[in-house]
Amino acid sequence: MEAILEKKLKVEELRKMILAAEGFSIASESDNLIKNIGPMEQAFPTGTFPLGAIHEFISNDVEQAAASTGFISCLIAQLMQQKGPCLWVSIGNRLFPPSLGRFGIAPHRIIFINLKQEKDALWVIEEALKCSSLAAVVGEIRDLDLTASRRLQLAVEQSRVTGFLHRYRPRRAQNLACVSRWQIRPLSSRLDGKLPGIGRPTWLVELQKIRNGKPGTWQIEWVSGRFHYMDKPAPARKEIYTKKAM
Template sequence: MPALPSSSPFPQALAACADLWRGDELGAADGPARPTGHAALDAQLPGGGWPVGALTELLQPAPDAPLWPLLLPALAAAVAEREAPVVLVGPPHEPFGPALAGAGLPVQALLWVRAGTAAERLWACEQALRCAGAAAVLAWLPQARAAELRRLQLAAARHAALLFVLRPEADREGASPARLRLRVAPSEGRPDQLDVQVLKRRGPPMAAPLALPARSAHMAALLAAASRRRRMAVPDAASAGGGATVLRLDPRRPRRTDFQEAGHALAGAVVAA
């Protein structure tokens, strides 16, 4: 298509439309957004954060790939503000309690739902979104289809919930109704770093991923302190003829909470120690 001549009134008319969105620019958010806690990422997202009442899809190379450092700031803020739990549907492993608590998300605020089949996970996710007492929902749905994701998108919109759906990176080329879609993966050769790339947003895709810390500041400080203690303990143990001192952090399991005692809709499906 030939370019419009400089004398054409159309470019000036378009520039005067404040509500006009150009495809090569970052668009405005359609609704409220919650800051991610990462300034560099907020600058790349419409509204400056995670969309509230919309589906955010996170693609990972493996189900157990690092994820919590990306989501912890927003989840901790949502729990503190709403005094409501974060619902985990089908996570691949138990979260490490001390690390979450150190970042402001107490394990008592987690409701872990074990659901074996894809249908059970979808049902649990929909029920959690309908609960006004849920601050956010994280669901691992590797087998979800586009039509099923649209149902979750509608449920999140009706109840103004934070919804994160975790899916395999292999689904990257498939269609998705998600308002926001990101790829999250460990950085090659940098265990302390996450590569986060926005694949879908109201605006152009990102050309290169962002480098975000793979550990919270609190967890990094704990690991540094443990490393120093190990270095100090090894010479003492050697001089005494014993083995090196081993330091262990005792992970705590999510336990029965006030949310469950109050008759939460998902209490029957929650695993409690």
């Protein structure tokens, strides 16, 4: 019996080591800063949203970019409440700060770095990710290569800052050293009762790639500070493709 227990412990230890080698930091209680994200948690290998790692978001048009920005804002809102300020690096910033209040962020606590060149942006993102006093770094950058993404990943492993790379219309969609790749699309909002108007922010969240986890697709509504999962399973695009193939 004892031998089995020991084996189990050992396997658990090894699993943690593998996760650490893959860029996921070992989850501790204090690390679990992003809570209440519901069923999505099961997609992650550690059972919690991976912090101290780089997440990649891809948007192919401006509507998707707005949705991705909203989704990222929801995530960093929780981080900022508990850890500190956030750096938002972008080229030609279009973000309208007053809108962030809706996602639980005090807009004046975000420091924006507005740049002209991608070269500078990459440098700033890397420097920022090395600064452990930041809660999160959002980098709006169009293209970067594997080597650059690996450098960023190394930086966060030291500092435990969470990085969000938002790639708007990337020229190439190659593999990066990020732990995950997301694509967020806007979805028709739901209405409460029969009131006219527009509902809350609603997205089709697609986790396309997650290292050592289970990719998935969810329909999420942002309801007063937390994610609300829609009942209907998402009519994912893949289904449409299969129909066509038939």
